[in-house]
Amino acid sequence: MKITCPTCKKKTDYDLENDFRPFCSNKCKLIDLGSWAAEEFSIPGSSIQGEDDEK
Ligand SMILES: [Zn+2]
Known part of the structure; x- marks a missing residue:
């Protein structure tokens, strides 16, 4: 069984002993x-931080 690595899109064997699968x-x-x-971390916290800021 082959899976595609989500990072590099390389086909790799699905191996239960592969800790990285x-x-x-x-x-x-x-x-x-x-x-x-x-x-x-790069999501601007406008909806979270901006609400009760200086009210
Ligand atoms: Zn990869």
Whole structure:
């Protein structure tokens, strides 16, 4: 069974012993987690922070 790595789009074997699945490698896993975290932190907090600011 083959899966596509979400990070590099490379086809990789689905292996239960692969700790990085669905990624092909730890590097791709970290890249994906990193970009996810980066997106979280880059969201402008206007709806969250702006509401009760200086009221
Ligand atoms: Zn990959």
